[in-house]
Amino acid sequence: MAELKDTILDYVKKEYLEEDDDREITYDSPLISGGIVDSFSMVSLKRFLETKYAIQIPDAKATPEAFDSVNNILKMLEEFNVR
Amino acid sequence: MAFQDDIRAIFKSELDGIRAAGIFKEERIIRSPQDSEIEVEFPAGAKQQRVINMCANNYLGLSSHPEVVEAARKGLDHRGYGMSSVRFICGTQDIHKELEGKLTSFLGTEDTILFPSCMDANAGVFEAVLNDQDVMISDRLVHASIVDGMRLAKAKQDTFKHSDMGHLEEKLQLHAAARVKLIITDGSFSMDGDLAKLDQIVALAEKYKAMVFVDDSHASGFIGRTGRGTHEHCGVVGKIDIITTTLGKALGGASGGCVSGRRELVELCRQKARPYLFSNTIPPVVVSGANAVLDLISKTTERRDKLEKNTAFWRKGLTEAGLIIKEGETPIVPVMLFNAKLSQDFAKELYQEGIYAVGFFFPVVAKGQARIRTQLSAAHDQRHLDKALAAFTKVGKKFEILHKSKQEIIDRYGM
Numbered sequence: 001m002a003e004l005k006d007t008i009l010d011y012v013k014k015e016y017l018e019e020d021d022d023r024e025i026t027y028d029s030p031l032i033s034g035g036i037v038d039s040f041s042m043v044s045l046k047r048f049l050e051t052k053y054a055i056q057i058p059d060a061k062a063t064p065e066a067f068d069s070v071n072n073i074l075k076m077l078e079e080f081n082v083r
Numbered sequence: 084m085a086f087q088d089d090i091r092a093i094f095k096s097e098l099d100g101i102r103a104a105g106i107f108k109e110e111r112i113i114r115s116p117q118d119s120e121i122e123v124e125f126p127a128g129a130k131q132q133r134v135i136n137m138c139a140n141n142y143l144g145l146s147s148h149p150e151v152v153e154a155a156r157k158g159l160d161h162r163g164y165g166m167s168s169v170r171f172i173c174g175t176q177d178i179h180k181e182l183e184g185k186l187t188s189f190l191g192t193e194d195t196i197l198f199p200s201c202m203d204a205n206a207g208v209f210e211a212v213l214n215d216q217d218v219m220i221s222d223r224l225v226h227a228s229i230v231d232g233m234r235l236a237k238a239k240q241d242t243f244k245h246s247d248m249g250h251l252e253e254k255l256q257l258h259a260a261a262r263v264k265l266i267i268t269d270g271s272f273s274m275d276g277d278l279a280k281l282d283q284i285v286a287l288a289e290k291y292k293a294m295v296f297v298d299d300s301h302a303s304g305f306i307g308r309t310g311r312g313t314h315e316h317c318g319v320v321g322k323i324d325i326i327t328t329t330l331g332k333a334l335g336g337a338s339g340g341c342v343s344g345r346r347e348l349v350e351l352c353r354q355k356a357r358p359y360l361f362s363n364t365i366p367p368v369v370v371s372g373a374n375a376v377l378d379l380i381s382k383t384t385e386r387r388d389k390l391e392k393n394t395a396f397w398r399k400g401l402t403e404a405g406l407i408i409k410e411g412e413t414p415i416v417p418v419m420l421f422n423a424k425l426s427q428d429f430a431k432e433l434y435q436e437g438i439y440a441v442g443f444f445f446p447v448v449a450k451g452q453a454r455i456r457t458q459l460s461a462a463h464d465q466r467h468l469d470k471a472l473a474a475f476t477k478v479g480k481k482f483e484i485l486h487k488s489k490q491e492i493i494d495r496y497g498m
Binding site: 016018034035038040041043044047 | 223230240241242244245247445446449450
């Protein structure tokens with residue numbers, strides 16, 4: 001579980017933070033409502049999860065709320081039996 | 084009556100939410116032609132005030148240029164007011180073809196198709212040209228109209244960090260198997276005023292067999308030595324596969340846009356792009372004005388040269404006054420204030436000093452990046468810029484932010 005959490009957190013940091021961006025992101029940081037990931041760029045995070053864990057996240061489930069923090073993403077992944 | 088009180092309440096409450104969030108937009112009423120000085124009534128009902136306009140996209144000062152107005156008037160006399168038809172039924176005049184030809188030669192492309200606006204060009208082009216075997220890889224700061232256009236297309240989407248060539252290259256590798264990879268960027272980014280690294284983007288496109296799309300709306304007419312745009316500035320004229328641009332900013336400022344680029348892609352737009360197929364194109368009066376604009380700027384670079392001079396003066400002046408600006412070379416010069424409320428208060432004070440500029444904050448720009456975006460014009464004379472600079476200095480002094488660092492401003496006013 002801890003490993004899964006960190007894999008996602010690392011991806012978010014690498015994919016979305018600029019080099020000079022020193023914002024601290026935790027498991028609970030609001031990613032979309034906090035302006036770190038815009039809803040348009042969310043697609044690469046969705047694709048990362050789908051490829052990494054061999055799942056298909058339907059658009060209806062890929063809501064800004066479901067992707068709004070690493071912990072929210074973990075909750076959503078549980079539905080796909082990814083733990 | 085279907086719009087009963089309880090239904091009205093739904094929409095009223097949405098509007099209240101927008102107001103409560105502090106992002107309710109209000110129009111300023113202008114009672115004069117668009118120019119370096121305008122007569123403004125703001126808020127509605129307030130006393131009319133003559134102010135220097137520092138926030139128009141009137142980069143070349145052609146919005147009310149006598150030759151353009153005269154050409155538009157002649158167009159009205161000779162080709163009428165409306166077309167009452169889409170292009171492919173009976174909505175194409177000789178002057179529309181003439182304008183498409185002039186844009187092709189000005190932009191250095193193979194062919195051009197007009198759209199009612201650049202918003203429509205961006206809304207139509209991706210869906211017309213790409214299919215579900217393709218991928219669109221866009222810079223994260225592209226204009227909203229491109230985001231909408233990408234959403235309408237069936238091709239896969241991905242993004243790269245703003246102007247980050249390493250990240251773009253990773254994405255090109257990730258999507259190596261796609262039939263067509265289209266790199267999508269603005270030429271000049273409208274909020275920061277920086278330019279895309281088109282030379283590097285073209286090099287990556289060649290390396291990975293990708294195509295390049297550029298929206299040059301904030302560059303056409305004045306960026307590059309002869310004003311052709313960002314591709315001229317970066318030395319890659321002829322290497323951009325799709326350019327979209329607008330006639331609603333530097334090129335007369337009325338309305339209309341186009342897709343210009345590879346012959347086959349433009350032809351596909353004529354066959355398939357929905358805003359072209361299902362809407363009237365630009366009316367004759369505007370087409371005639373735009374034809375005159377292209378003649379004017381093809382003959383002489385005088386106006387873009389004056390704009391360049393004004394830009395240099397303005398950037399240097401603000402910096403020496405002790406304000407923080409976004410570095411760059413375009414006539415889009417954001418004065419950074421970081422705090423949303425400060426950006427609004429600053430704009431209000433400027434207005435009292437006779438200077439019209441608007442504060443931008445989240446969600447238009449990132450949180451903690453609030454600013455006043457100033458835009459230069461060839462219509463500005465030295466006296467306008469001197470007065471504007473004095474006003475920015477006076478207001479900056481009042482808020483005690485001159486010669487202060489970003490951190491000092493944030494410490495005092497908050498993010």
